[in-house]
Amino acid sequence: MGPAFHFLAKRFSLLKLRVYVQFQQGTELPSFKGSMLHGWFGHAIKAVDEHAFFVLYGSHGNQQPKPYLVCPSDDLKTHWHKNELYHFDIVLFGEATQLAESVLKALQYGQKLGLGPKRTPFSLTCVCSVLPTQLKAGIHPTCLSEWLTENAPAGPQTEIAIHYQTPIRVKSAGKIVKNKAPNLDEWLNHIIRRWRQLSTFWVVDSEELFSQLYVEQPCLGDYEISSHLYFEDWQRYSHKERDNLPFGGLQGQVSYFGDIATAIPWLAVGQQLHVGGKTTFGLGKYQLIT
Structure with missing residues (x-):
């Protein structure tokens, strides 16, 4: 940080x-x-x-x-x-x-x-x-700082898990991810993008600040991924569109093990903001397990 x-x-x-x-x-x-x-x-x-x-x-x-x-x-x-x-x-x-x-x-x-x-x-x-x-x-x-822990795990090897509490709708190459766990670097990118967008319009609009934030994004070492995810294929009826709209996303849990301790504060930020699409409906909620 x-x-x-x-x-x-x-x-x-x-x-x-x-x-x-x-x-x-x-x-x-x-x-x-x-x-x-x-x-x-x-x-x-x-x-x-x-x-x-x-x-x-x-x-x-x-x-x-x-x-x-x-x-x-x-x-x-x-x-x-x-x-x-x-x-x-x-x-x-x-x-x-x-x-x-x-x-x-x-x-x-x-x-x-x-x-x-x-x-x-x-x-x-x-x-x-x-x-x-x-x-x-x-x-x-x-x-937001009140929700962040200062006690990151010590040592070169860290294990964390992310439990998807509501469907997570994230994209890769313009398409909703349905069959794989995002790697930790992708996950951090989703969090930073979300944090920056909310901050720009509702907190402080400073290009210099956000440029520095990207510079501070942690460089992770080698790590392993263990995924227990599935795609929850929900739909909701939209009265405005008069049609069923896709509302599903990834559910389950994914674990990461390796040189990743520096990612924890950033993951704690995303835990409060939610990530991905349809967040106003409660989607994108996850729990960080350290």
Whole structure:
């Protein structure tokens, strides 16, 4: 890690909100709830704050990433009973953290809309901030540096694993990767590209800073890859396009072993930002295991 990495990690703010709801009747919901939650939140934020809706859901330049995530929990079950609790996360990046009050109003308003195809009634039971070591009531933004560990494994040989928690949609040669694990150098490139794009539009736009960030990208030694990945071929129906759109990605776990310790802080950055396509729906989430 160099000065550009440290500067941007301290400058990059994020607000991770965890939302708990209780269903008022039994219902059926999709197994992956990211698309459902994304649409529901969009309707709710539009109803309470047009400006916030434009920032989060409006059409901007092709290279401008949306500064938020709506990420479902890991619970993929479809049948839910009355009074069961469910939770999901809404994450805001950079300047979008200033929209926190509007997000809270949207969550309150969203109770009127119901959830899922049947518009199942629910009550909002709790909204709290996710911090590196705890959940805390209220709105508490953090900076990216607070989520990074300073204790990289010592020694020339390091083993790490990446557990893909939601489908990962990354491209190689312009095509979605379906049958192989990205090597660690490719993975770092995806992270840096994502970090730079979010930072350019929502944190700080400095070509000099980003050029230095690329210079600081770690040069890895030799390493081995052990892949246990598969492609989850999901689709979602788009009311705008009136058609099913591809929504699948890689799932599973991949391990790396070798001279790779310097990659760990960068992988920790990607863990917070998600990588690949469809991140606003919660895709691209992974857990780093060191």
